[in-house]
Amino acid sequence: MFKILLLPFLIFELLVAEVSTEVFSKWNINYGDLLVDQGKYLEAVDAYDSAFEATSIDTLKIEAMIREANVFSLYLDEKKIALDIYKKIYYKFPKRKEAEFALYQAGMLAKEMKDKEAPKLFEEYMKKYKNGKFYFQVKFLNDKLSKQTTQEEYPVKPTSEEEIGKNFVNIRVALHKTINDITLSGNLIVNNKKFPKVHCLYKNNKIMFNNQLFDKLTINSNEFIYVDSKKHKYRGYIELMAKENGILVLNVVDIESYIHGVVTSESISSWHPEALKSQAIASRTYAYYQAMVRKDWDYDVLDNTGDQVYKGLDGSSKSGVEATNATRGTILTYQNKPILAQYTASSGWRSSSSEEIFNVEKPYLYGHQDTFSEKMPLGRWDTEMSISEIESGLNKKGIKIGKLFSIEPVVIGPSGRITKVKFVGSNGEKTLKTYSSLRRIVGLSDILTTIEKRGNVFFFKGGGFGHGVGYSQWGGQAMAKAGYKYNEILKFYYKDVVFQQLF
Known part of the structure; x- marks a missing residue:
């Protein structure tokens, strides 16, 4: 029975x-x-x-x-x-x-x-x-x-230095992927006519402006364009495209003006000039890489943390502009190709390779000791969370293990980051990648941590903020204050890279 x-x-x-x-x-x-x-x-x-x-x-x-x-x-x-x-x-x-x-x-x-x-x-x-x-x-x-008859008849053509940066002048920044109502202000020009304000609606899968319907609309200005929904001013021009679910809003702007608006949106404006120059080159390289791989997309980058924070003219600062101008057109390459310029807020006390964290080997994204980041904010931290809170987080993610007994490191990478953990509960156990499970559930700043259970609480003692791969922004600031130049800083965080001019 x-x-x-x-x-x-x-x-x-x-x-x-x-x-x-x-x-x-x-x-x-x-x-x-x-x-x-x-x-x-x-x-x-x-x-x-x-x-x-x-x-x-x-x-x-x-x-x-x-x-x-x-x-x-x-x-x-x-x-x-x-x-x-x-x-x-x-x-x-x-x-x-x-x-x-x-x-x-x-x-x-x-x-x-x-x-x-x-x-x-x-x-x-x-x-x-x-x-x-x-x-x-x-x-x-x-x-x-x-x-x-042979492979040599159809050789693979390598990217030449002359081809890097060829025709790369403007970048397409998505301000809105879908919006139904958009208002722009300034000394605007649309279809060779001047307007102080442009108001567009999404109607019948088209852009409605001045009682006419368009698939695409370009708004120019001799000065700047104010986008009401963003509360920011932008250089370049605004392009509206009617898409399936709404209007795609792009700011098409030259790459240097774009970097002006990024440097001190991603870093702190009062930071050392060499740290800001490092950020300018990392951000420019990142943008160029995205423009290359997204050439068949409607846009190159988003204007938020999805890619890089960009606030147009309002994101610019004197120090950011100076850092951009001092490094004008410079990007980082590896084997004559732009690198995927990953950067993180802090590496903690040791950076990780891309292979360790993401199982993708990029030789320039290597792991190494980082005493510079360790001494700065976010270099080390402590946090805690109750068992019941973690159980709730696991349930929301669909990980049903019942009452949680323990969280055990399964794989610890060369940097000390726990890349896989095992959750043991009353309904069994589950081994998962730390980055996509524990990190999100607990809200860990990084997976460079230890795990300790005391009573009904788990304690995490770690360091770093982000994924720990590539350039460390706080580490770059520490190096700059210690007297290192931007080229030395970037070569510390990206292995065997070459500085190359786009234009």
Whole structure:
């Protein structure tokens, strides 16, 4: 009798566990999509990894893998990793409908990379999917490849120094992705006519202005443009685009004016000039990288912490402008390509490599001791949270482990950061990535921490603020005050980089 009653209970428990991990996995996939939109590609990879590891449902695993491959291919210049992910999907889930798409994508990436595996992948596709969606395209490309005798006939053209920065003058900053009502003020010019104020509405999937409907509208000014909804003034011009859910509002401005508005929005205006110069170069490099990988998007960067904080003219300061002008056109490159200039508020006492935190190797984003950040604000901290609060946070994320008994470090990286933790509770245990679970639930400033349970409270003793990868803003300030120049500061935080002029 006991066994008969126990069986339905166990089945119910298994179903509850599966549903909870499904919620957590879906949450991370959606969060990863948001991070891509914000330009946080390494963080997006981490979110997709978390989604993959948390679930046993094939559909969610494949969904996470496809999104991750897309990030590697389009935004991180890691096509080989993307190729391997697509091949893994095909071989691991051969009976799933997504296998066809994965094999096709693998072949296309191999062709793009001039990889000798491309014909083999195309032939595999034609053999297995004779009535496939991409059959004729694959056949055409495979026939074309078969006529090539050597790779040298189609060499990969490296990016030259002359090409870096070519035609890069303006940057497209998204002030609003969707808005239904926008008012602009100033000495404005629209369609060769002058207006002191421009008021536009979203109507019938169009932009309504002056009783006329437009798909796109450009507002110029000889001075500045005041955007009422932002309460800021902007140089350059404003471009309005009618999109599916509202009006996309862009400030199109030259890159140096953009950096004027970023430097002391991201750093403190009273900081040492060398620290502000470091910020200017890191921000300019970041913006240029995004402009390159988002050339097919409607915008290059967002105006908030999703990318970099930008407040137009109101975000400019004398010290920020001076730092920008002193480093005019300078970016950081690695192997003649702009770097993904990750930066963080503080590294704590040790920075991390991108591989340690995000499982993506970028040689210039390396881990090393950082005594400069340690001595500054955010260098070390303590926080605590009750067991019940953590249990509530776990439940909201779909992690149903019942009463929480312990949180145990599972993987500690070279920097000392806990990259994976195990939650042990009355309903079992769950091992998850710290960055996407514990850090968000507790609100930890960083995962460079220790974990201690005393009574009904967990205590965290750590350091740093952010992900700990790349340039440390507080560390840069400490180095500048100690007499280091901006080039020395940036070379301390980014390994083997080269300073290069865009113009």
